[in-house]
Amino acid sequence: MSNTQHPQLAFIGAGNMARSIIGGLVQEGYPAERIRASDLNHDALEQLSRDFGIGTGDNAAVAEWAEVVVLAVKPQVMKTVTEALRPSLAHHPLLISIAAGIDGASLSRWLGEDQAIVRCMPNTPALVKTGASGLHANRHTSGAQREQAEQIMGAVGTVQWLDDEPLMDAVTAVSGSGPAYFFLVMEAMIDAGVQQGLTREAATELTLQTALGAATLARTSDVGVDELRRRVMSPGGTTEAAIESFERDGLRDTFQRAMTACAERSVSLAKALGQ
Numbered sequence: 001m002s003n004t005q006h007p008q009l010a011f012i013g014a015g016n017m018a019r020s021i022i023g024g025l026v027q028e029g030y031p032a033e034r035i036r037a038s039d040l041n042h043d044a045l046e047q048l049s050r051d052f053g054i055g056t057g058d059n060a061a062v063a064e065w066a067e068v069v070v071l072a073v074k075p076q077v078m079k080t081v082t083e084a085l086r087p088s089l090a091h092h093p094l095l096i097s098i099a100a101g102i103d104g105a106s107l108s109r110w111l112g113e114d115q116a117i118v119r120c121m122p123n124t125p126a127l128v129k130t131g132a133s134g135l136h137a138n139r140h141t142s143g144a145q146r147e148q149a150e151q152i153m154g155a156v157g158t159v160q161w162l163d164d165e166p167l168m169d170a171v172t173a174v175s176g177s178g179p180a181y182f183f184l185v186m187e188a189m190i191d192a193g194v195q196q197g198l199t200r201e202a203a204t205e206l207t208l209q210t211a212l213g214a215a216t217l218a219r220t221s222d223v224g225v226d227e228l229r230r231r232v233m234s235p236g237g238t239t240e241a242a243i244e245s246f247e248r249d250g251l252r253d254t255f256q257r258a259m260t261a262c263a264e265r266s267v268s269l270a271k272a273l274g275q
C-alpha cells in the first residue's frame with residue numbers, strides 16, 4: 001500500500017552504510033515493515049533484520065516490491081548489480097545511488113535512460129541521526145520523488161541539494177569521507193594523551209567528550225569556527241602553543257592535499273567503473 005510519508009523502501013546491499021541509514025530511519029519512526037533489504041551475505045542480512053525488524057529478500061524481489069530503491073553496493077559491483085536489476089524496475093521506482101564516484105550517466109545507461117535517479121552521498125553518522133548528505137537528482141525525477149529522497153535522508157541528518165553533479169566529488173571529500181578524518185584526529189589525540197601519561201580510558205573519555213562539545217558548540221553558536229578557536233586561545237597561552245605547532249607543520253595544506261586526493265579518487269572511480 002502506498003504511503004507518501006513512508007514509501008516502501010528497499011536497500012540493495014546491506015553493509016555499513018545501509019545499516020547506518022536503516023538504523024537511523026527505524027529509530028526515527030520509519031515503520032520497519034516498510035523497509036526491506038537484500039545482500040549476498042545472508043548471515044549479515046539476517047542480523048540486520050533481527051536488529052531492526054526489517055524484511056529481507058533477493059535483489060529482484062525487494063526491488064519489485066519497492067517504491068524507492070537505495071543502491072548501496074560498492075562502486076566496483078554497481079554495473080553488474082544494476083544491469084541485473086533492470087527487469088525488476090519496470091514499475092519505475094525512485095532509485096537512490098549512494099555509491100561514491102559512479103555518475104548519473106552511467107547509472108542511467110545501466111538502469112534505463114528514463115529512470116528517476118537521485119545520487120546521494122551520505123555518511124555513517126546517519127546511524128545516530130546526525131548524518132549529512134549531498135543529493136543530486138536527474139531530470140526524470142519528479143518534485144514528489146525529490147521530496148521522498150529528501151524525507152528519507154533528512155530523517156537521518158541534514159541534506160544539501162546540488163544542481164551541479166560534479167560537486168558530488170567535493171561532498172564526498174567533505175562529508176562522505178569526513179567522519180573518518182575526525183576519527184583519525186580522535187585516535188591521534190587519544191594516543192598523544194596516553195603518551196603524556198593518561199590512562200587510555202581517561203584519554204578516550206576526555207577526547208570524545210571534547211569532540212562532541214566542540215561540534216555542539218560550533219553547531220549552536222552564532223559565531224564562526226575561526227572565532228570559537230580564537231576564544232580558546234589565550235595570548236601566550238597553552239592553546240596558542242599547540243595551534244602554532246599545527247600551523248608550522250602545515251595542517252591546512254595537509255587537509256587540502258588529503259581532500260583533493262579523496263575527490264580525485266571519486267573522479268577516477270567514475271572513469272574506471274562507469275562504462
Ligand SMILES: NC(=O)C1=CN([C@@H]2O[C@H](COP(=O)(O)OP(=O)(O)OC[C@H]3O[C@@H](n4cnc5c(N)ncnc54)[C@H](O)[C@@H]3O)[C@@H](O)[C@H]2O)C=CC1
Binds near residue numbers: 012016099
Ligand atoms: N561507508 C561509508 O561511510 C560510505 C559509503 N558510501 C557508499 O556506500 C556503498 C556501500 O558502502 P559500504 O556500506 O561501506 O560497503 P559494505 O561493503 O559494507 O556494503 C556493501 C554490501 O553489498 C553487498 N553486496 C555485494 N555484492 C552484492 C550483490 N550482488 N547483491 C547484493 N548485495 C551485494 C556486500 O555483501 C556488502 O554487505 C558504496 O558504494 C560506498 O561508496 C557512501 C558514503 C559513505
Ligand SMILES: O=C(O)[C@@H]1CCC=N1
Binds near residue numbers: 100172176177
Ligand atoms: O571510502 C569510500 O569509498 C566510501 C565513500 C565515502 C565514504 N566511504
